[in-house]
Amino acid sequence: MSKGLNDCTMLSNGVNMPWLGFGVFKIPDGDDVVKTVNIALEIGYRSIDTASIYGNERGVGKAIKESSIPREEIFITTKIWNSDQGYDNTLNAFEESLKKLDIDYVDLYLIHWPGKNLYIKTWKAMERIYQYGRARAIGVSNFHIHHLHNLMSHCDINPMVNQVEFHPFLLQPELIRFCMDNNIQIEAWSPLTKGLYLHHPVITTIxxxxxxxxxxxxxxxxxxxxxxxxxxxxxxxxxxxxTCIFDFELVEADMDALDALNEGKRLGPDPNTFF
Ligand SMILES: NC(=O)c1ccc[n+]([C@@H]2O[C@H](COP(=O)([O-])OP(=O)(O)OC[C@H]3O[C@@H](n4cnc5c(N)ncnc54)[C@H](OP(=O)(O)O)[C@@H]3O)[C@@H](O)[C@H]2O)c1
Incomplete structure (x- = not known):
């Protein structure tokens, strides 16, 4: 099990991805995101999660350049937005993201949401991006089991990651089991419940x-x-x-107590209906 800030999980293709990364959703582009990402890198984060829809890829790229940390030491994730899905659109959107980030490859490229019916064409373009070495790993976000089944029955390369809403109030145990069984790393978005449930008595007592x-x-x-x-x-x-989460271990009873908070509560949209 993980022992430190730079410890990684190994994805199905052998690429190492840090267990802990830094999310930049809603941090405005420009000085705000540059300053915040610089702080995160200074503290020791080596994984940054952005997306084209966040509108801050330029600032993320600038902060990374300013840090003078070698590019290969930072794991950069970005995502393709819903309106850019489709084969050609994906290839173009990817180039656009690289240009804004001012880098020549990403570590992880994700389909942000399944959308309606373009994700297989989108995935074909992601496979090409991967095969050309422009993304070290490719994956999806907000995919339910049925989306994954459908995708995996049409693709040559299985997704390496599924980034989903995950916290004690939304456990999705079947999805987690399906991903583990298929060697797809689960990644939690809104792991802190967007700050909304940090005062829940079960959590504060633990x-x-x-x-x-x-x-x-x-x-x-x-x-x-x-x-x-x-x-x-x-x-x-x-x-x-x-970052100070690697020097203690929750005992099974406390893990169970947190798991028992699950009520299938979504703080974000349902992937089945978010187009
Ligand atoms: N794939 C997707 O569809 C998707 C969707 C949503 C998010 N994401 C990704 O996941 C990342 C994290 O999710 P999120 O930003 O929605 O929510 P989150 O990380 O669960 O929570 C962020 C909120 O918690 C507060 N917070 C952070 N650390 C805290 C602490 N130690 N004590 C108390 N409050 C704290 C923050 O406030 P301050 O900033 O004021 O400190 C902010 O309001 C995003 O930034 C993004 O990269 C992906």
Whole structure:
């Protein structure tokens, strides 16, 4: 099991991906995102999760350049937006993302949402991007089991990652089992419930027991479920706090108590109806 900030999970194609990354959703492009990503890199994060729809790829790329950390030491994820799906559109959108990030390959390229009926064509373009070495790994986001089944029955390369909403209130155990059985790494978005449920008494009681914060407990819970997590914050103290999760271990009873909070509650859209 993971022991430190730079520990990685090995994806099905042998590529290493850090268990803990930094999310930048809703951080405005320009000085805000440059400053925040610089702080995260300074603290020691080596994985950044952005998306074309976040509109901040340019700032993420600038921060990475400014940091002077060698490119190969940073794991960069970006995603193709719904309106860019389709074979040719995907190839174009990918080039656009690379240009904004000012890099010549990404570490992980994801289909952001399944959408209606273009994800197989989109995936064919992702396979080409992968085969040409422009993305070290490719994957999906917000895919249910039925989307994965359909995709995998039409593709040559299985997705390496599925990034989904995941926290104790939305456990999706069947999806997690399906992904594990098929060697697809699960990655949690909104691992901190967007900050909304950090005061839940079950979470705060466990946090007090370990002398940790609720945020640290939720991130540790992810890691012990073998789920990659990408918390977002714009505050240095929190960005740092969210890394201090490798020096304690939740006992089984506490893992179970957190699992028992599951009520299938979504904080974001349902992938079946979000086009
Ligand atoms: N694939 C997808 O469809 C999808 C969807 C949503 C998100 N994502 C990715 O997942 C990342 C994380 O998800 P998210 O941004 O929605 O939510 P999140 O990481 O669960 O929560 C972020 C919120 O929690 C607060 N926070 C952070 N650390 C904290 C701490 N230690 N104590 C108390 N509050 C804390 C932040 O506030 P401050 O910033 O004010 O500190 C922010 O309001 C995103 O940034 C994005 O990269 C992907």
């Amino acid at each position: 946090a007090e027991k370990y002398n940790k914060t609720p945020a640290q407990v939720l991130l540790r819970w992810d890691i012990q479920h073998c789920v990659v997590c990408i918390p977002k914050s714009v505050h240095r103290e929190r960005i740092e706090e969210n």
